[in-house]
Amino acid sequence: MSNGDRPLSPHLQIYAWQWTMALSILHRATGVGLAGGTLLLVWWLLALANGAESFDTVQMVIGSWIGRLCLLGWTWALFYHFCNGIRHLFWDIGKGFELDTARNSGYTVVVASLGLTGLTWVVGYMAMGAM
Amino acid sequence: MSLRTPLGRVRGLGSAKSGTHHFWMQRVTAVALIPLTLWFIYAVMSLLGADHATVSAWMQSPVNAVLMVLLIVATFHHMQLGLQVVIEDYIHGEGIKIASLMIMKGGSLVLGIAATFAVLKVAFGG
Numbered sequence: 202m203s204n205g206d207r208p209l210s211p212h213l214q215i216y217a218w219q220w221t222m223a224l225s226i227l228h229r230a231t232g233v234g235l236a237g238g239t240l241l242l243v244w245w246l247l248a249l250a251n252g253a254e255s256f257d258t259v260q261m262v263i264g265s266w267i268g269r270l271c272l273l274g275w276t277w278a279l280f281y282h283f284c285n286g287i288r289h290l291f292w293d294i295g296k297g298f299e300l301d302t303a304r305n306s307g308y309t310v311v312v313a314s315l316g317l318t319g320l321t322w323v324v325g326y327m328a329m330g331a332m
Numbered sequence: 333m334s335l336r337t338p339l340g341r342v343r344g345l346g347s348a349k350s351g352t353h354h355f356w357m358q359r360v361t362a363v364a365l366i367p368l369t370l371w372f373i374y375a376v377m378s379l380l381g382a383d384h385a386t387v388s389a390w391m392q393s394p395v396n397a398v399l400m401v402l403l404i405v406a407t408f409h410h411m412q413l414g415l416q417v418v419i420e421d422y423i424h425g426e427g428i429k430i431a432s433l434m435i436m437k438g439g440s441l442v443l444g445i446a447a448t449f450a451v452l453k454v455a456f457g458g
Contacts, residue, residue: 232414239411243443246450249391253384283369286362293359321373329381 224307228285231278238275281314361410368403388454397455408444
């Protein structure tokens with residue numbers, strides 16, 4: 202579609218940054234990041250189906266420091282998208298639109314996602330006997 | 333006064349001709365993914381450091397295999413709906429937009445089916 206010289210709506214740069222706006226962008230960013238993370242899940246499942254040798258290779262890659270770093274990022278992205286997704290579902294049923302509520306639910310989502318990520322990794326390391 | 337035709341108003345499908353289907357499926361899969369994601373995290377935690385035989389045996393439990401397939405279906409459906417909107421928002425050329433959508437949707441389907449196949453192969457004792 203040709204837009205010609207018709208006026209555009211204001212670009213992002215023109216707005217003062219707001220907490221809720223950053224979180225909204227983050228929801229999309231974590232969603233795209235998690236889509237990348239599905240590649241690891243598919244690889245892991247295919248390796249499992251392919252046999253012990255392939256499986257050990259994937260486990261080795263995931264267990265490396267860079268693998269763990271990616272996994273840490275994906276853990277947080279998953280918890281963030283999960284928590285903020287629930288926040289979106291409340292908006293979908295018409296609840297939580299008041300400015301205070303929207304801001305506070307945003308804070309809650311960030312704190313919860315970080316807390317759940319930390320908790321998951323601490324429990325994970327404890328389960329593996331490393332802590 | 334509405335400028336829409338009576339037929340258009342009755343169908344209520346808008347310019348995309350699909351009504352709220354995309355929006356609704358995004359929400360349905362989101363709701364399904366709430367319990368499935370919690371289960372998945374629990375499953376991954378319980379399998380940390382497990383070897384091939386242990387994970388295979390785990391996947392051969394019918395409950396685990398079925399939940400895993402449900403997780404895969406809901407995840408990839410939700411993913412391609414979300415990525416579709418991202419592509420539609422940022423890619424403006426009509427040709428490249430359609431090509432991107434086809435590649436993304438096809439790729440999601442391939443990944444989802446490959447993952448499902450892997451789960452079933454292990455579950456049926458392959």
